[in-house]
Amino acid sequence: MLIVQKYGGSSVATPERVRQVAARVVATKRQGHRVVVVVSAMGDTTDHLIELAHRVSPNPPDREMDMIMATGEQVSIALLAMAIRDLGEEAVSLTGGQVGILTDEVHTKARIQKVDTARLRAELAAGRIPVVAGFQGVTGDNEITTLGRGGSDTTAVALAAALRADLCEIYTDVDGVYTADPRLVPTARKLPVISHDEMLELACLGAVVLHPRAVELAKLYRIPLHVRCSFNENTGTMLKEETALEKSLVVTGVAHDLNVAKIGIFDVPDRPGMARHIFKALGDENINVDMIIQSSTRSGVADISFTVGRTDLARALAVVERVVAEIGARGYTHDDEVAKVSIVGAGMISKPGVAALMFEALAEEGVNIEMISTSEIKVSCVVRASEAERAVRALHRKFGLDRA
Ligand code: ADP
Ligand code: ASP
Numbered sequence: 001m002l003i004v005q006k007y008g009g010s011s012v013a014t015p016e017r018v019r020q021v022a023a024r025v026v027a028t029k030r031q032g033h034r035v036v037v038v039v040s041a042m043g044d045t046t047d048h049l050i051e052l053a054h055r056v057s058p059n060p061p062d063r064e065m066d067m068i069m070a071t072g073e074q075v076s077i078a079l080l081a082m083a084i085r086d087l088g089e090e091a092v093s094l095t096g097g098q099v100g101i102l103t104d105e106v107h108t109k110a111r112i113q114k115v116d117t118a119r120l121r122a123e124l125a126a127g128r129i130p131v132v133a134g135f136q137g138v139t140g141d142n143e144i145t146t147l148g149r150g151g152s153d154t155t156a157v158a159l160a161a162a163l164r165a166d167l168c169e170i171y172t173d174v175d176g177v178y179t180a181d182p183r184l185v186p187t188a189r190k191l192p193v194i195s196h197d198e199m200l201e202l203a204c205l206g207a208v209v210l211h212p213r214a215v216e217l218a219k220l221y222r223i224p225l226h227v228r229c230s231f232n233e234n235t236g237t238m239l240k241e242e243t244a245l246e247k248s249l250v251v252t253g254v255a256h257d258l259n260v261a262k263i264g265i266f267d268v269p270d271r272p273g274m275a276r277h278i279f280k281a282l283g284d285e286n287i288n289v290d291m292i293i294q295s296s297t298r299s300g301v302a303d304i305s306f307t308v309g310r311t312d313l314a315r316a317l318a319v320v321e322r323v324v325a326e327i328g329a330r331g332y333t334h335d336d337e338v339a340k341v342s343i344v345g346a347g348m349i350s351k352p353g354v355a356a357l358m359f360e361a362l363a364e365e366g367v368n369i370e371m372i373s374t375s376e377i378k379v380s381c382v383v384r385a386s387e388a389e390r391a392v393r394a395l396h397r398k399f400g401l402d403r404a
């Protein structure tokens with residue numbers, strides 16, 4: 001088989017762990033498989049690099065952020081390649097540019113457009129193990145880009161798709177995908193399988209165990225994806241097309257996201273084109289807007305509230321300040337002490353009253369709901385950030401996910 005294995009930051013956090021990963025890679029090769037390895041930066045390296053940048057400059061350009069962030073993965077690929085060689089197998093470390101991961105030009109959240117597999121195929125044909133830097137690529141102009149936090153998962157699935165690999169394994173510090181973040185909810189259970197659609201919702205709603213784009217690519221290219229732990233041999237979670245099993249569960253998982261900020265614009269004139277003006281301006285700056293709520297109109301004006309990623313708040317406010325003047329709104333506010341809690345489940349489609357049950361759980365817990373959004377298979381609520389943990393546990397209990 002051709003297997004792409006991805007090891008996350010915690011799996012290569014120390015020299016000892018790098019050697020353990022090397023042993024695992026070598027064992028896979030010696031079972032007769034061809035292996036391509038993707039690695040993240042060691043431990044919290046990426047966080048430290050970002051912190052360092054902000055200690056030097058309050059508002060560093062995205063291009064330079066990509067330049068500094070991409071160095072983290074370059075350290076871990078070199079170390080892992082060395083460790084693999086010490087165990088008697090040939091390995092070669094490669095940056096995103098060297099393996100031909102071509103992206104668009106959107107620095108810090110670039111999307112992979114093409115993977116040129118020539119180099120990888122040559123290395124594999126020569127019997128070597130390519131050790132590829134996750135999270136990074138290059139533009140057509142040879143500019144270094146990164147794929148968004150957690151993007152190494154996406155590198156792995158993209159390589160698996162381009163190489164038509166038989167399997168992609170995502171190795172992390174938990175045994176698989178759980179019914180909620182096991183760090184927050186000790187009673188969370190590992191899901192043996194989860195559908196692509198449910199996993200995509202969970203990932204988009206804050207479950208960092210998989211990068212959303214990795215889930216999309218796995219679904220699109222039908223790559224078998226196994227999320228498992230690098231510290232043991234346990235079977236993890238397999239991503240699947242929808243199965244009858246999941247449909248029988250109303251709620252499959254609970255997610256939370258602290259990377260949320262709320263912006264409100266007051267007294268927006270009640271005319272066609274106002275929403276377009278606001279959200280086009282934000283879109284032009286590559287700011288993702290999530291929930292949007294417009295109040296009912298009173299005397300020719302309405303309020304519009306929406307959420308953006310907390311990490312995008314400063315840039316979003318700069319846009320909003322300009323737009324408010326342009327459209328003649330009265331003013332705006334922002335709030336970055338909010339969080340989003342969500343329930344996800346394919347079984348919701350055919351089961352009325354699920355949202356009401358969610359609101360009941362939050363009410364019983366005394367948690368106030370500030371915004372609501374729904375889709376066919378999820379319900380999300382914006383709540384106070386300080387109440388998010390309590391909300392997640394209450395929802396996990398309410399939907400019977402604690403039970404074995
Ligand atoms: P890696 O460095 O291996 O990519 P991440 O920190 O990105 O690891 O992702 C693994 C973490 O995801 C876990 O430690 C866990 O706290 C968190 N997590 C959030 N939601 C879930 C979930 N539903 N199931 C499993 N882990 C989750
Ligand atoms: N090192 C990058 C990050 O911390 C990418 C990844 O871990 O997937 O976001």
Ligand code: MG
Pocket residue numbers: 008150151153208209210211
């Ligand atoms: Mg990750």
